[in-house]
Structures are given as C-alpha cells and as structure tokens.
Amino acid sequence: MMQERKVGEIVTGIYKTGKYIGEITDVKPAHYLVKVKAVLNHPQQGDLHNPKQVDVQFFHERRALAYQEQTNIPKQMVKEYHDEVPVYADSLKLALKTMKAKLEADATPWAQASLKKLAELEKDYFPTL
Numbered sequence: 333m334m335q336e337r338k339v340g341e342i343v344t345g346i347y348k349t350g351k352y353i354g355e356i357t358d359v360k361p362a363h364y365l366v367k368v369k370a371v372l373n374h375p376q377q378g379d380l381h382n383p384k385q386v387d388v389q390f391f392h393e394r395r396a397l398a399y400q401e402q403t404n405i406p407k408q409m410v411k412e413y414h415d416e417v418p419v420y421a422d423s424l425k426l427a428l429k430t431m432k433a434k435l436e437a438d439a440t441p442w443a444q445a446s447l448k449k450l451a452e453l454e455k456d457y458f459p460t461l
Contacts, residue, residue: 337364337410344413345405350375350396353417356410363404368397370423374431377446386441393449396424396457421458428454 337343341356345366351373358365375394382388397403399420418426432450435443 342413343410346409347403347405353413364410365402366405367402370418370420371396371427374427377449384442386445
C-alpha cells in the first residue's frame with residue numbers, strides 16, 4: 333500500500349519522461365499537484381508513443397517543466413525526497429549535460445535527432461551562454 337503524501341511535502345515525481353523535485357500543492361484522488369523546484373532528468377525528445385524512433389510523423393521537442401510550474405503527477409510516480417533541493421537553473425544544466433552525454437555515446441539516428449533538439453532547447457533555456 334502506498335503512503336499518502338501531504339500538501340507541502342518535497343517529493344520527486346516522474347512526468348512523461350522527465351523527473352523533477354517539487355512541492356505538493358494539492359492532493360487529488362489519483363494525482364498530486366506538484367510545483368516544480370528542480371529537474372533531475374530532462375525529458376526524452378521525440379514521439380512518446382514511438383520512443384527512440386526517428387521516422388515518426390512529428391519528432392517532438394520536449395521541454396523540461398519550468399520553475400514553479402505545476403503539474404498533475406500520478407500518485408504512483410511520486411516518491412519522498414529528503415536531500416537539499418538544488419537551484420532550478422543548475423539542476424536543468426546538469427540534467428541537460430547528463431542527457432547529452434548519454435546521447436553522444438549513442439550513434440542511432442534518434443540520438444542524433446535528440447541532440448539537435450536539445451541544442452535548440454539549450455539556447456532557449458540559457459540565451460546568454
């Protein structure tokens with residue numbers, strides 16, 4: 333049986349293919365409303381229904397959820413978090429760096445297309461770099 337979380341708790345949550353640290357702001361029957369504080373894993377690029385495929389109708393650019401953005405996360409995807417919450421911008425940079433390193437080690441067309449999307453996102457996230 334899953335432990336019920338409470339408003340105000342700091343948790344991790346998986347939304348689509350991204351993983352975030354956030355604060356629960358509301359408890360619903362099947363979801364928690366979570367306000368994003370940091371990014372642990374950047375979302376994968378491409379079509380969620382055809383993962384790691386490049387020959388799809390539209391290869392989606394998947395942005396990370398923004399700082400303070402709220403999203404409904406299914407209760408089973410939410411876990412407690414006890415460490416210090418990193419600064420959002422720092423966590424986003426680290427999540428991008430980690431994902432890019434994994435993709436650079438992968439020679440597939442999907443990885444190459446994902447790297448292009450991430451380069452575009454990086455310019456948008458950090459325009460002064």
